[in-house]
Amino acid sequence: MTVKPILALDIMGGDEGPAVTIPAAALARMRYPEMRFRLYGDETVIRSALSSYPDLAAEAEIIHTDVEVLGTDKPSQILRSARKSSIGLAVGGVKAGEAHAAVSAGNTGALMALAKIGLRTMPGITRPALxxxxxxxxxxxxxxxxxxxxxxxxxxxxxxxxxxxxxxxxxxxxxxxxxxxxxxxxxxxxxxxxxxxxxxxxxxxxxxxxxxxxxxxxxxxxxxxxxxxxxxxxxxxxxxxxxxxxxxxxxxxxxxxxxxxxxxxxxxxxxxxxxxxxxxxxxxxHNGAVFLGLNGIVVKSHGSANVEGFANAIGVAHDLVADNIQQRIADDLARFNDQRLSAKEQQAAAE
Amino acid sequence: MTVKPILALDIMGGDEGPAVTIPAAALARMRYPEMRFRLYGDETVIRSALSSYPDLAAEAEIIHTDVEVLGTDKPSQILRSARKSSIGLAVGGVKAGEAHAAVSAGNTGALMALAKIGLRTMPGITRPALxxxxxxxxxxxxxxxxxxxxxxxxxxxxxxxxxxxxxxxxxxxxxxxxxxxxxxxxxxxxxxxxxxxxxxxxxxxxxxxxxxxxxxxxxxxxxxxxxxxxxxxxxxxxxxxxxxxxxxxxxxxxxxxxxxxxxxxxxxxxxxxxxxxxxxxxxxxHNGAVFLGLNGIVVKSHGSANVEGFANAIGVAHDLVADNIQQRIADDLARFNDQRLSAKEQQAAAE
The missing domain is CATH 3.40.718.10 (Isopropylmalate Dehydrogenase)
Known part of the structure; x- marks a missing residue:
């Protein structure tokens, strides 16, 4: 049985916010009809943007927040406000198992910090990578x-x-x-x-x-x-x-x-x-940078991505979930560690 | 009194060797008539290339070597053969005070190693930079x-x-x-x-x-x-x-x-x-990368430089000698260290 991907979308992130992210979600949904969405952001704004996309509106779940990460926030403040922002809640959705992957075009530093802290690295992985x-x-x-x-x-x-x-x-x-x-x-x-x-x-x-x-x-x-x-x-x-x-x-x-x-x-x-x-x-x-090595999939879109670009980032998240990249990494890492260990044992025995 | 720059040229270096380096020297000499050259490489080859440039031939000094650095040499061998090659002798000319600067389009690794070992870093400089x-x-x-x-x-x-x-x-x-x-x-x-x-x-x-x-x-x-x-x-x-x-x-x-x-x-x-x-x-x-921070000026030309390119690299060496970059760096470094020291003393006194 293949997984039906559920994606947590940060609707407010990026230069254009919902004007890009909502049409992009609708476009991605046409490409992958089995995909489901959880939309994080200001409910009134999201509902209004969804009015042109009734099919998407009919089944997407909206999780409201009006907390924003401001470019003027100090780094120490960013993390505090970001937790309750659409970025933080989308990552939280993955952590809680409500979604398989999060996609955001928001502040890279905030997304990276929230993903690292919220999801932590996979067993055996010492550092995640973008x-x-x-x-x-x-x-x-x-x-x-x-x-x-x-x-x-x-x-x-x-x-x-x-x-x-x-x-x-x-x-x-x-x-x-x-x-x-x-x-x-x-x-x-x-x-x-x-x-x-x-x-x-x-x-x-x-x-x-x-x-x-x-x-x-x-x-x-x-x-x-x-x-x-x-x-x-x-x-x-x-x-x-x-x-x-x-x-x-x-x-x-x-x-x-x-x-x-x-x-x-x-x-x-x-x-x-x-x-x-x-x-x-x-x-x-080429939109859609991915944080690899965490307990969950997080995809970062360019802040300036257009509808096609954000839809491509969603597509990347879809493919990684559908092909279960987490399991593949875990399996490959186990084989890598086994082989390294036995190579070291052989070396030790030879010495 | 301004210095009349004497340049040590590695004639054999670069993809084309003397076919580029000799005409480039002649071109650079027209631009800076006060400049003098020491030409390092195979004397027969150099004399033949010089035949079209009688003015340059009349006053340039030729220092013969037929040792070459081969691309197939192992790193350990490179340094040994490179010392006696045209690159090594050109750097040696700067070390011996026979020239103010060396210019080479030869192997970057060999040039860098020979320059570091032969010229050593200026007093107070911990590492040279390219x-x-x-x-x-x-x-x-x-x-x-x-x-x-x-x-x-x-x-x-x-x-x-x-x-x-x-x-x-x-x-x-x-x-x-x-x-x-x-x-x-x-x-x-x-x-x-x-x-x-x-x-x-x-x-x-x-x-x-x-x-x-x-x-x-x-x-x-x-x-x-x-x-x-x-x-x-x-x-x-x-x-x-x-x-x-x-x-x-x-x-x-x-x-x-x-x-x-x-x-x-x-x-x-x-x-x-x-x-x-x-x-x-x-x-x-933009030809002419310079090793800064050594007891002498060494300029690296692109291996694929044409006549104009190698002449530009010679021009860079000329300007650095004529404007005495070595003294400028020494003076600025002394001021930097003085100011750092007094800033640290003030900090220590305040604590």
Whole structure:
């Protein structure tokens, strides 16, 4: 029997709030008719937004709150107000078993903190990781950790590899993904001791993924591997640097096309080309970063996601629930630990 | 009296060797007629390449070696062979005081190792840093460390700020550059303890630069600050991610323009636009990464640099020598340490 996913949606989060999240829920429901929703936020506002979507309104459950997380709140205040906000209640819904996954386009820091504290890490996982898809020259690549942890040791990195591979199998549909570690060189002796020890651990085991060694930052966009594992600090720096550079190049193009009449004509003739480029790089097409390694699934949408983007984030949550990523991670982690243990015993016996 | 820069050039380094480095030296000599060169490499090859540049040939000194660093050498072998290679002898020329700066397009790892071991760090500097210019929406930004050190503490980071500001004053010609620290968020409590302590130190002093706080990876391309300080690990990842993304976007554009007849026509009309974009992002225009903090100036050119690119790297070395960056760094570091010391004494007295 497959699970019928019940999703907890933070309706108030994101730049547009219900104007995006409600139509997105309706769109996602058409794609996955078996899915059910719990909608967290201001009931009056939600009811009014739902008026155009009677089918969704008929079966969605609304959980009211008018507490908001404000950008001006101090970090110490954020967590207190966030618990009772639509973000906090949506995460709480997953914790209470009322929903299988939460989806929010709200404040990343608040969502991350609430998810960590509320759901705690899965047995055996020492740190959760933020994973997302990035566009490449070929198909998408899964990258993690994108900023859940500023510092990571070798155990964290190898657990990220196990979790990232499980994620790639579901989201990219690849049976045996290749997994690489982000580093400052490809040679085995590059990077910190933690990088080298994580690499040793991944080389020593035989799981449902292929360890592909170290990759440098310029390989992220090549699409030669399916999963790239990183500490949260440099993963976040890389993600942001990629976003910033894509924006820089597009802005430079825009300026250059305005230069003179010929270039404006060229622009008009190239419009379709440029919009296909924009579509390839569109964050909405890759929307839905996931916190992996917690006792529950939490998906973070871009704050600026449009209806299609938020619906895609809901789709990611749906797939992870339907394919039971939690069980897959637990199973893979158990096999990883077994194999590591017996490798260490063999080593000890040999010495 | 201004110094007349004498440069030690590794003639054999880079993808093209003397076919690029000799014409580049001749070009740089026209730009800075007072500059003198010592040319390191295979004498027969150099003499033959010099035959088209009699003015350069007349006054350049050739130091012969036929030892090469091979890509297939093991790391342990590289250093041994590299010492006697054109890279090693060029660095040795700086060490012996025969040249003010060395410029090489050879193996980065070998150059870095030889420079560290041969020249050692300046008094008071705990780690050298690799600094370079990156293109932004406005003018260029100085970024360091780009990979000289995998791990950096707060002292390293604040020394990088002092060195990066001195570099920006010379290379960007800005009297009072703004300096930011690369981090995973802009709030004061983001990042590791080392980031927070480096920020505290920079806020506490009053030197010839403005401390501008933390910046995230997507701000590198904005051009809102003049210097971005980073640990060598995430700095290298960011640099490579930026290069990879620029390449990805250009490749996607190239493919998209080939789609149909209209887009091919659009491409032809947009050609000038696209080449102005390429020029803005061209690594040759930003060529010349510098190892700062050593007892001598060492400039690393891209291996794929063309004549213009290698001449630009020589130009960077020239400017750093002519404006005496070594003395500027020493002076600024002394002031930084004095101010830090008195701030700590005041703190101790107050407690």
């Amino acid at each position: 994973a997302a898809l990035l566009p490449t020259m070929k198909s998408d690549v899964v990258m993690l950790d994108l900023g859940a942890n500023a510092e990571c040791d070798d155990e964290n990195l190898s657990q990220f590899a196990v979790m990232g591979a499980a994620f790639a199998r579901i989201v990219l549909g690849i049976d045996r993904p290749s997994v690489a570690i982000l580093n400052i060189g490809e040679e085995e002796l590059k990077g910190t001791d933690d990088h080298k020890e994580a690499a040793d651990a991944l080389r020593a085991v035989d799981l449902d993924f292929t360890y592909a060694g170290f990759v440098e930052g310029d390989k992220i966009g090549r699409g030669e591997v399916d999963v790239i594992v990183s500490d949260g600090f440099s993963g976040n720096i890389a993600l942001k640097a990629i976003e910033g550079t894509a924006r820089l190049v597009v802005e430079l193009l825009r300026r250059a096309f305005r230069a003179n009449l010929w270039s404006i004509l060229g622009f008009i003739m190239s419009k379709r080309v440029l919009s296909s480029l924009r579509a390839h790089l569109d964050p909405n097409a | 600094a370079a210019l990156l293109p932004t929406m406005k003018s260029d930004v100085v970024m360091l460390d780009l990979g000289a050190n995998a791990e950096c503490d707060d002292e390293n980071l604040s020394q990088f700020a002092v060195m990066g500001a001195a570099f920006a004053r010379i290379v960007l010609g800005i009297d009072r550059p703004s300096v930011a620290i690369l981090n995973i968020g802009e709030e004061e409590l983001k990042g590791t303890d080392d980031h927070k302590e480096a920020a505290d130190a920079l806020r506490a002093v009053d030197l010839d630069f403005t401390y501008a706080g933390f910046v995230e990876g997507d701000k590198i391309g904005r051009g809102e600050v003049d210097v971005i300080v980073s640990d060598g690990f995430s700095g290298n990842i960011a640099l490579k991610a930026i290069e990879g993304t620029a390449r990805l976007v250009v490749e996607l554009l190239r493919r998209a323009f080939r789609a149909n007849l209209w887009s091919i026509l659009g491409f032809i009309m947009s050609k000038r636009v696209l080449s102005s974009l390429r020029a803005h992002l061209d690594p040759n225009a």
